[in-house]
Amino acid sequence: MKYIVFFIGLTVVLLFFFSSCSDSNSDHENKTEPGIQHESMKAKTVGIDFAGHDFFQPVSNSISHIHGIGYPNNQEALFIATHHGLKVYSNGIWYETKEHNHDYMGFQATSEGFYSSGHPEEGSTLLNPLGLLKSEDFGKTIEKVSFYGESDFHHMSASYYTPSIYVVNTVPNSKLGTGLYYSLDGGEVWMQSELEGLPQASAHSLATHPRLAKIVGISTPEGLFLSHNNGNTFSLISEERSIGTFFIKDESILYVTADGEESLLEQSLESDDTKQIPLPTLSEGDSILYLAVNPLHEQEISFGTVAGDVWRTEDYGDSWSNILEKGNVP
Known part of the structure; x- marks a missing residue:
């Protein structure tokens, strides 16, 4: 199976990607940039009309290079981050942003x-890499949080309902060495996780509790x-399998x-009890x-796949819809 893989240790982190990344050195600056806003935005939460939104339009081309997936702003629409900006699936229609179509990672x-x-x-005057960014209005304006022009975090995790963030840093910047850090x-303030109990082996993914x-x-x-305890000590909670x-x-x-063969399991946080959630049949070689x-x-x-498919179920796996097929809208 194909996965983005990173190697993580106490002092050394090596990261492998499906696409290469570039880094540049610059101190964090509070300068106004196109598409960047430093003051927090108040975003709407439920019931966004993407069809009538001035920042979105129906998708015009195929969608490629999925870099993340989620439901921001505590509302129903599904967002995917790509090499060419944000795409959103709402009420059976795919939309894309009209501008600020950055290569969103993490x-x-x-x-x-x-966060991203x-x-x-291409053609932007923003520094590369973008560092840690935040948006509260679906990417119409974005706020520099940290490491603007310094770092590109391909592996990040954010607590959905709290202001806590974890990042895997692979190249030292002005504040962080290499390793797993959290804020x-x-x-604003960052601390390094000790990672005791974690095997010195490749890792696939990182996630945080929502509360x-x-x-x-x-x-x-x-x-x-x-x-x-914020990544200081880890214990194995699943069977010993990939x-x-x-x-x-x-x-x-x-x-x-x-x-x-892939399977989707659900396991209680309080025990090792698991149950299997049915999955659709993926294309051969996809994962x-x-x-x-x-x-809500x-x-x-x-879920999104390596081949560029996006699948969605509204009944916990009893039935699935292939809402994006190899990057193409069905």
């Missing part, structure tokens, strides 16, 4: 919007490891097995890359 939806990193779109205040920010997990070829992407809910974890659950309707699960 996309993380929250109740107030989203990545690289500016409890939205990216209890001290709970963070890392999936590996040796299983799913969970920490209850685990791919996963999603932490209030009381359970959904995770994808990556050893042979699940990103996973998300609708915060937990029967709705969506």
Whole structure:
């Protein structure tokens, strides 16, 4: 199976991508840039009309290079971050942003919007890389949080209802060395996780509890490891098998097995009890890359695949719809 893989240790982190990234050195600056806003925005939450929104239009081309998936702003629409900006699926229609179509990496939806990193779109005057960004209005304006012009975080995790963020830093910047770091205040102050109990092996994915920010997990070829103290100590909570992407809910974890034929399992946070959630039949050689659950309707699960498919269920796996087929709108 194909997964974005990173190697994570106490002092060394090596990261492999499906696409290359570039880095430049610059101190964090509070200068006004096109599409960047430094003051927090108040975003609408439920019932967004994307058909009539001045920042969105129906998708005009195929969608490629999915870099993240989620439900930002505590509302029903599904967002995917791509190499060419944000795309949104709402009421059976795919939309795209009219501008600020940056290469969003490490996309993380929250109740107030989203965090992301990545690289500016072609022709932009923004510094490359973008550092840690935040938006509360679906990307129409974005706020520099930290490391603007310094870092590109391909592996990030954000607590949905708290201002806590985790990042895997692969290249030292002005504040961080290499390793897993976390912030409890939205990216102002950063601390390094000790990672005790985590095997010195490749890792597939990183995720955080939506309300209890001290709970963070890392999936590996040796299983799913969970920490209850901000990543300082980890313990194995799954069977000893390869685990791919996963999603932490209030009381359970959904995770994808990556050893042979994929399966989607749900496991309680309080025990090792698991149940299997039915999956659709994927194309030969395809595999699940990103996973998300609708915060307003937990029967709705969506996932994106390596081949560029997006699947969605509204009944917890009893039936699935292929809402994006190899990057093409059905």
